[in-house]
Amino acid sequence: MNKERLIFAPTTKQYTRASLTRASLSPDPLLQFHKWYSEAVAFPEPIPESCTFATAQLPSGRVSARVVLFKELDSRGFIVYSNWATSKKNRDVRSNPHAAMTFFWKGLERQVRVEGRTEFITHEESLTYFRTRPRESRIGAWASPQSQAVGDGSREALLALVSEQTAKFDGVEDIPLPEGWGGLRIVPDEIEFWQGGEFRIHDRFSYTRENEGAQWEIRRLAP
Numbered sequence: 001m002n003k004e005r006l007i008f009a010p011t012t013k014q015y016t017r018a019s020l021t022r023a024s025l026s027p028d029p030l031l032q033f034h035k036w037y038s039e040a041v042a043f044p045e046p047i048p049e050s051c052t053f054a055t056a057q058l059p060s061g062r063v064s065a066r067v068v069l070f071k072e073l074d075s076r077g078f079i080v081y082s083n084w085a086t087s088k089k090n091r092d093v094r095s096n097p098h099a100a101m102t103f104f105w106k107g108l109e110r111q112v113r114v115e116g117r118t119e120f121i122t123h124e125e126s127l128t129y130f131r132t133r134p135r136e137s138r139i140g141a142w143a144s145p146q147s148q149a150v151g152d153g154s155r156e157a158l159l160a161l162v163s164e165q166t167a168k169f170d171g172v173e174d175i176p177l178p179e180g181w182g183g184l185r186i187v188p189d190e191i192e193f194w195q196g197g198e199f200r201i202h203d204r205f206s207y208t209r210e211n212e213g214a215q216w217e218i219r220r221l222a223p
């Protein structure tokens with residue numbers, strides 16, 4: 001393939017839905033997130049909990065990102081669930097306990113960016129969530145060494161892993177948590193709320209704090 005341009009997306013979309021003002025913001029960005037998230041659910045955005053979750057490996061500094069589902073917000077931060085044994089994001093956070101999450105709520109013309117330190121939630125907390133998953137998904141978590149190559153590459157090989165685990169847990173009601181599977185909390189030190197504006201004059205407000213106990217400071221950022 002030569003260097004000819006294959007896709008060119010000229011600007012067409014104007015963001016006219018709403019504006020965001022300093023006066024309307026909650027002093028606590030977790031409460032502000034709660035408000036926007038509730039509005040995204042009510043809108044309804046198709047998968048309001050989906051977000052891009054970015055991590056970076058050290059010492060290479062190599063960055064990777066993927067979509068995950070944000071599952072819980074508590075007074076400390078944002079929790080996502082995944083495989084913390086074999087995935088690429090696992091490799092990254094073990095070497096560098098920092099991550100970023102980006103939510104895009106298309107219909108509302110909003111973006112939220114969260115950055116912070118990562119920490120694993122407790123086994124008990126992960127188990128509580130794991131038990132809410134359908135049985136097949138709990139078995140699926142056992143069957144999938146996430147992001148590792150599958151045997152001969154066929155779907156049959158993948159389904160064989162599932163069958164193996166299904167047989168193993170036959171008659172077992174309370175399937176245990178697989179080793180390394182569970183929740184990761186991002187304890188934020190920066191959260192930005194973006195509301196699209198006409199002619200790209202967007203409203204952006206960023207909350208930052210020095211550490212978990214410190215006061216949040218709010219600044220308007222240039223678009």
Ligand SMILES: Cc1cc2nc3c(=O)[nH]c(=O)nc-3n(C[C@H](O)[C@H](O)[C@H](O)COP(=O)(O)O)c2cc1C
Binds near residue numbers: 064065083146
């Ligand atoms: C809508 C959507 C939701 C997803 N939710 C999750 C999730 O909650 N947890 C997860 O581990 N992977 C989820 N995935 C799969 C990830 O994007 C990714 O394929 C997987 O986590 C392996 O990534 P990694 O090897 O880079 O860590 C989701 C993908 C999509 C498209």
